[in-house]
Amino acid sequence: MQAFTLPEFYVPHPARMNPHLEAARAHSMAWARRMGMLDSPSPSGDVVWTEQALAKMDYALLCAHTHPDCDGPSLDLVTDWYVWVFFFDDDFLAQFKYTRDTEGAKTYLDRLEMFMTGPGETSPEPGNPAEAGLEDLWARTIPSMSEAWRRRFVTSTHNLMVESLWELDNIDRGRIANPIEYVQMRRRVGGAPWSANLIEYAVGAEVPDRIAATRPMEVLRDTFADAVHLRNDLFSYQREVREEGENSNAVLVFEKFLDCPTQEAADLTNALLTSRLQQFENTALVEVPALLAERDVSLSEQIAVGLYVKGLQDWQSGGHEWHIRSSRYMNEGAASGGHGLGLVQRVRQQAPPPFAKVGHLPLPDFRMPYPVRTSPHLAAAREYAPGWAREMGMFEDGGIWDERRMRGIDLPHCAAMIHADSDLDQLKLSSDWLTWGTYGDDYFPLVFGMRRDPIAAKLCNDRLSLFMPLDGEPVPKPSNPVERGLEDLWNRTAGPLAPPARAEFRQAIERMTASWVWEVANQAQNRVPDPVDYVEMRRRTFGSDLTKSLARLRLGEVVPPEIYQNRVLFELDTAAQDYATFANDLFSYQKEIEYEGEVHNLVYVVERFLDVGRIEARDIAARLMNARMDQFEQLADEGLPRMCDDLELDDDVRAVLTRYADNMKDWMAGILEWHRKCVRYTPEELERLSTPAPPPSFSLVPSGIGMSAWRIGSGAR
Secondary structure (H helix, E strand, C coil), rough: CCCCCCCCEEECCCCCCCCCHHHHHHHHHHHHHHHHCCCCEEECCCCCCCCHHHHHHHHHHHHHHHHHCHHHHHHHHHHHHHHHHHHHHHHHHHHHHHCCHHHHHHHHHHHHHHHCCCCCCCCCCCCHHHHHHHHHHHHHHHHHHHHHHHHHHHHHHHHHCCHHHHHHHHHHHHCCCCCCCCCHHHHHCCCCCHHHHHHHHHCCCCHHHHHCHHHHHHHHHHHHHHHHHHHHHHHHHHEEEEEEECCCCHHHHHHCCCCCCCHHHHHHHHHHHHHHHHHHHHHHHHHHHHHHHHCCCCCHHHHHHHHHHHHHHHHHHHHHHHCCCCCCCCCCCCCCCEEHHHHHHHHHEEEECCCCCCCCCCCCCCCCCCCCCCCCCHHHHHHHHHHHHHHHCCCCCCCCCCHHHHHHHHHHHHHHHHHCCHHHHHHHHHHHHHHHHHHHHHHHHHHHHHCCCCCHHHHHHHHHHHCCCCCCCCCCCCHHHHHHEEEEEEEECCCCCHHHHHHHHHHHHHHHHHHHHHHHHHHHHCCCCCCCHHHHHHHCCCCCCHHHHHHHHHHHHCCCCHHHHHHHHHHHHHHHHHHHHHHHHHHHHHHHHHHCCCCCCCCHHHHHHHHHHHHHHHHHHHHHHHHHHHHHHHHHHHHHHHHHHHHCCCCCHHHHHHHHHHHHHHHHHHHHHHHHHHHCCCCCHHHHHCCCCCCHHHCCCCCCCCHHHHHHHHCCC
């Protein structure tokens, strides 16, 4: 029996068929035989694939559906890539997942990476079918693509191979990932970003390198990847979970996390799949055209991006069609898809009238295993901070804050806990950064969000980069407290930095301020964010990137930059960030929903996505928070030391990374304690501030090119 009834899928584009299917079938079968993949025994003696098994799985059909427009030779090559990647997956399962041979798996993967050669490099002699296949495919693919594409493809191929160790480690521990960890790690191990790279090859058009790392293009890739993986998890649950003992499957993740029946978990997985597809559509139709116009992308490059987007759509529809036909999956009762659930999800993503009277949200118990430490310079920082805010103009008539409000928020207290070992000057600087970031986070929704004006918000944000010169460029005169504060802080913080560190620091600030524009754009669309997009953007709106960058600056340059991209540190960072941001959302629920008409709150996003009440949504948010804390503890106590051993890091680097993890413990503990003690979220303070006040004066709005139109439009509403 099937473990659950397959849900109705949202498939907005019809699947099409490449006319070169039969030729690709014959070619891929002959290629697999030549590479040694057929009748190849695993160490246990079992054969990984037979010719009959490969024919039934029919990867040529997958590629003919997912790449309907490419020519015959291109379809042959792409099909060979998919034969290779599925063989790798099954061979790795047989050799290492079943046997729990972690050391053998590391040796196997280290050698496999040697076959992704760069210019002038040569690979060793292949010793198994996976190596032979990768060597052959590399030589046939790389010469026709750019160096920028090769770098992206190396990264995605590396991830799908190496992160198999994460799956193996979880199987060995009997551990099932939490939902947030699962989604972001599935991208690395699941292979869909790798598929997105191959789409560029198949459609004969590359994404321009200068926009490949922008938010719209990253969201296209990530939403594509998430939808591909979630769909695969629904079809493969029976084989992976019930037959093979795998635990890397979204249905199982939701089943265990929510303690719900398998059918309910499957329906939830499908709802998230639908939401991610609709996020893809929103990005493709709203954000990508704006990006192309903003970056003055040439016509030929616009056509390339259009072909890429169409290729991603074709893959989704074709991938679904293949899943309902392949012998590899549970597909009894599966249909080609429709639009029903899509309409339900669209309704839930449309925000109801704002300022609903939700009342105070009773807070759950917070699990915090780390003690709160406080700087001895707190009192001095508290006396200093209002003067700096006044000097920056944050208390001017018609402004966002007054001094009483600023003292009640008590950001020096937060700074004193998250940087408990800093001296007075460092604590003053930390307090000022928190003050500036919190003021900006209040400024954008009030000045631009209330007026539903993302264009003006973007113009304002674009000007902020002018106050962060990288190489002594002239800086304009600041025209509002956000610009004035940033100019002062940049001079005090970035001046002593080396050029690479200065550029990285500026990028962290730009990610934060751009996320404020994202919030305004959602308000303008009356749109409740997709849950995954919300979690990932929440880290930016909260200033986590800025906090992380400041922490690394304090630690110096002992740690090689690539170490911070390691899975362990990536998950350590994001787990800590999510704990802090979710805490903020729980404390600020009434403030944001009832008093500010906001939609950017995890409790509210869960309410809308799952169609549940606020208390149930609160409990789910708290459970996510605790799950991320559990993960952080495991990584800090076990994962980080093991990573240092695996990478053979010296004592100095180990000491810095240990201090980095300890800083994050202080950061989480301090942020939670600050929320408990400051008045910002109390019903009494919310009531005091709810008295209607005049809108911000135009003196707060930046002047300069384009801003006169903002003033005219704003005054008319």
